[in-house]
């Protein structure tokens with residue numbers, strides 16, 4: 001903290017450029033949230049059950065976005081640790097959908113190929129989406145096994161998995177949607193939309 | 200939902216209730232059946248996208264739930280058993296109501312216009328209506344003396360766009376008290392269980408669950424009551440504490456209090472065995 005007698009200019013001064021304003025607007029657009037409304041009361045951060053595990057608190061993530069500090073925002077661990085529990089939204093006096101901002105930043109981090117702050121969490125989400133693409137439903141056992149395989153981590157949680165299997169809480173075979181072609185149509189639709197965006 | 204005459208309700212179980220939380224699913228069906236409500240499973244339902252689709256693929260956020268909305272027959276409310284599935288389905292329906300392009304896309308994908316009047320409800324909506332109708336007034340107080348802490352996790356927290364929707368703070372306490380159980384005041388009733396962090400960052404989930412479990416121990420709760428399958432699983436598997444408080448599904452307790460479920464083997468499936476507690480209260484043999 002700078003004290004009053006300190007005559008040096010503050011090192012943390014951020015010089016805004018047009019580029020940075022663009023980032024803030026892009027986050028607002030994708031999240032359908034006007035992030036400029038956030039006045040940093042920190043109610044969200046105080047309510048967030050996982051703030052302690054994040055590199056930036058939820059309101060700080062919003063601050064990064066407001067200031068257009070794109071790299072810091074997209075590389076932060078916070079956007080991945082956020083589980084979207086909406087506790088913050090309940091607390092926010094400005095009705096800001098913080099979880100939607102986190103969603104937008106995650107998606108931008110992927111689109112921009114940013115260095116992902118929590119690669120394991122992204123890997124897990126990918127396995128879940130892949131399972132849905134294949135079966136139309138999530139197959140938990142396979143998701144866990146593929147995830148562990150990729151991480152080269154077989155030993156942690158073996159006990160839990162065995163217990164769950166013995167209580168029939170993990171199905172060996174996936175439950176599938178019958179009209180899988182409809183699920184494929186959904187995924188196809190996205191690919192087309194993506195192609196559209198890139199053109 | 201205010202109609203007292205609804206007998207058949209479309210039912211979206213979701214992936215958890217179809218697998219890891221079968222006991223929750225069965226107790227829910229049994230409870231409603233005992234009260235004259237038939238849950239008709241949505242034929243060929245698909246995953247709502249869980250926490251992952253909206254996290255990494257914006258385009259999937261509403262497309263996956265929309266197929267389920269298209270499967271729902273008209274004139275019947277659609278019950279989503281899982282709080283997260285409910286949010287996904289409801290937010291999609293709200294988007295369809297507000298966004299003409301989304302509605303048009305829906306029509307192209309599913310070959311018909313979306314049902315603007317479809318009611319999407321939670322277990323709590325139905326239960327709250329039953330409370331209002333006085334269903335629990337003359338129930339035998341079978342749960343007398345059972346000391347519990349109500350655990351809602353994040354299920355009552357909603358995004359700002361849903362601010363004006365009906366919500367149900369205190370509903371579990373209200374119902375269970377009317378059945379004789381004793382609620383204890385505690386600090387962790389609305390602390391999220393960690394959902395997928397339990398797999399991808401178990402260290403963070405374990406810290407969170409330890410706090411929840413310890414708080415239940417501190418107030419000498421005999422059990423933690425939850426209405427969410429994800430919460431149930433995480434609380435059961437992630438607590439690093441030696442002392443473990445059994446976690447009961449709200450629907451299991453409701454069924455027991457209605458005199459059903461004792462012999463159905465639901466409780467054998469729990470990873471933290473609740474049977475000694477339930478036996479000591481005379482709720483199961």
Ligand code: SF4
Pocket residue numbers: 037038039040041042043044045058059062088091092093094095096098
């Ligand atoms: S609670 Fe809302 S206004 Fe306050 S810091 Fe968080 S997002 Fe900003």
Ligand code: SF4
Pocket residue numbers: 044047048049050051058081082083084085086087088089098099102
């Ligand atoms: S939605 Fe994310 S940021 Fe908000 S309280 Fe939950 S974990 Fe924290």
